[in-house]
Amino acid sequence: MTIAGKRVLITGGGTGTGADFARGFAEAGAEIVIAGRRREPLEKVAAGNAAIRCVTADVTDEASVKAMFEEAGPVDIVIANAGAAESSALAKTSLDQWNALIAVNLTGTFLTMREGLRQMHGWGRLIAVASVAGLKGAGYISAYSASKHGVVGMIRSVAHEVARQPVTANAICPGYIETEMTERTIANIMQKTGRSREDAIAAVTATNPQRRLIQPAEVTAAALYLCGPGSEGVNGQAIAITGGES
Secondary structure, three states: OOOOOOEEEEEOOOOHHHHHHHHHHHHOOOEEEEEEOOHHHHHHHHOOOOOEEEEEOOOOOHHHHHHHHHHHOOOOEEEEOOOOOOOEOHHHOOHHHHHHHHHHHHHHHHHHHHHHHHOOOOOEEEEEEOOHHHOOOOOOEHHHHHHHHHHHHHHHHHHHHHOOOOEEEEEEEEOOEOOHHHHHHHHHHHHHHOOOHHHHHHHHOOOOOOOOOEOHHHHHHHHHHHOOOOOOOOOOOEEEEOOOOO
16 A cells, blocks of 8 residues: 555645645655635645645535535545634634634534545545544633534544445544644734743643644654555544643
8 A cells, every 4th residue: 555646635735734734745656636715825835746736615615525526536535634723712702703613623524524435436544634622621712622522523433434445534633733823823822911922832832741832744744654554454543643742
C-alpha cells in the first residue's frame, strides 16, 4: 500500500493545517484537490505545484459538497479539515453562534464524510480533523467543544460501518496549532486582557505539558500514517496530538 498515485480531497485547504496537508501529501506522491470557500488562498497553496488543484465549495451546503466531489473526481482519501472556532461563555452564546459552529464543524464534516464514502469503491481513508476539545471540556468553548465531540462520535460510528471494507475512519484531535486560527485567538486574548503576546501564548499552551503550540507538520504526519502501510487496523480512533494533555 502506498500513498503515491492516490487522490486526496482536503477541505479547508487554503490555510493552516489544510495547506500543510496538501503539501505533505503532494510530497508523498499523491494527487491533491483542495477545497474552500475563497479561491485566492487555495490558488496560493496550489501555485507552482502541479499535484495540487483547487475547487471552491461551502461544506455547510449539501449541493455544494456534492458538486465538490463531482469536480474532484474519484477520491481515495478524504480529509475533512474545514472548521471554525469562537469562544464565549455559555450564557452569552447566541443561537446564531451555536448554529454557525455546528454547521461548519459538525454538519460540514458529516456532509464531507458522507459524500466521500458514497463515491469510494475499494480502498479508502476517511479522516476528520477534530480537536482536543472533542475529547474534553473547557470553559468558554461549549459550542465549539460540542461540535468537535460530535465529530469524534460520528467517526467512531462510521468506523463500525466500514470495518468490513478496506476503508478506515479516524479523527485527529490536536491541541492549539500554530496556524492563522490560533493567531486570531492569541490576538483576541491580547485585546481583551491587555496581556503581552508572550503571556497570551502561555495562556493557550498552559494545558499542554510541553508548553508549546503544535506544529501543522505534526498533524500532517499523523494523517500520512493513517493512510500508509501498517495502519489498516487503526479504525474509529481519536488520535490526540496534545503534548500529553489529558
